[in-house]
Amino acid sequence: MSAKNPVFDRPSPEAQAAVDEAIRTRHSMRAFLDMPVPRETLEDILRVAARAPSGTNTQPWQVHVLTGAALKRLSDRIMAVYDDPQELSTHQEEYAYYPRxxxxxxxxxxxxxxxxxxGLLNITKGDKARMHEQHGRNYRFFDAPVGLIFSIDRVMQQGSWLDYGMFLENIMIAARGxxxxxxxxxxxxxxxxxIAEELKFGPEQMLVCGMALGYADPNAIxxxxxxxxxxxxxFVRFLDQ
Known part of the structure; x- marks a missing residue:
């Protein structure tokens, strides 16, 4: 009798349910507890996330993991600019994330x-001060103990950015697990x-995005x-003929 090929083994119902639960319960958290995440856990998450597919195995991701003083230093630098309208006006995105x-x-x-x-935060339309404050929480990583900054080599093209998205999703699902x-x-x-200056990017490195990671505050509305x-x-079409 030949040995089973693990690649083609059907997962148990429990394994399937665990994966589905991690996907279903992933949503963006905007308030975190002051609880550290062990480095070993971060390494495990990134190691499994790196199994994401990439064209011809190029693996275009570069991850900068910030905790403690390094995270606070970056947040403080960004907030100083964010709260200065004149200085803020000199900072523009390098690529268009949203449609024009x-x-x-x-x-x-x-x-x-x-x-x-x-609405959950009782911020009313036109309350620019509260909106500014809430948006600024991004740059504190919503008080998460871990901030991730992602970069990519500038020579990589659109296909590698698709690969990068799958890597990011892997991180989020592995974190939920x-x-x-x-x-x-x-x-x-x-x-x-x-960010490039603070984290000492080489000239070939381009910022992709950031990510907060930690234990969500269950009491934050x-x-x-x-x-x-x-x-x-x-969004789905089934074609069988």
């Missing part, structure tokens, strides 16, 4: 998640020059926000 022109249904989804979050939560953050892209997902018939 918004259309439905994308603009509708964007507005809904924004107002759902602000260990009882941790995350918040992927494109907000950092505006400060790419400052903003963490109760779970965004809606479109029904399958809105």
């Amino acid at each position: 022109e918004w259309v439905s249904p994308f603009i509708d989804r964007r507005r809904k998640v924004g107002w759902d979050l602000y 260990r009882g941790l939560h995350t918040c992927p953050q494109a907000a950092f892209t505006q400060f790419h020059r400052l 903003e963490n109760s926000l779970v965004t809606e997902r479109a029904a399958l018939d809105e």
Whole structure:
């Protein structure tokens, strides 16, 4: 009798349920507890996340893990700029994350998640001071004990950015499997020059995004926000002929 090929083994119902649960319970947390995450846990997460597929195994990701004084130093530098309107105006994103022109249904989804979050926090329309304060929490990594900054070599093209997305998702799912939560953050892209200087990027390195990682605060009202997902018939076509 030949040995089973583990690649083709059907996972147990328990294993399937665990994977599905990690995916379903992943959502962006915006408040974290002051509880450290062991370096061994971070290494385990990144090691398994690196199994993400990439074209011809290029593995285009570079990860900068910040904790303690290094995390605070970067946050303080960004916040000093963020709270200075004149200085803030000199910092622009290096690449367009969002469309230049918004259309439905994308603009509708964007507005809904924004107002759902602000509603939970009792931030009313037009309250620019509270909006500024809440957005600024991005740059404190929402008080998470771990801040991740991701970069990519500038020679890599669009396909490698697709690969990078799968790597980021692997990190978030692996974190959930260990009882941790995350918040992927494109907000950092505006400060790419400052981040490159602080983290001593080589000239070939380009900022992709940031991510907060830690234990979510179960009592923070903003963490109760779970965004809606479109029904399958809105984005799926089944073709059998």
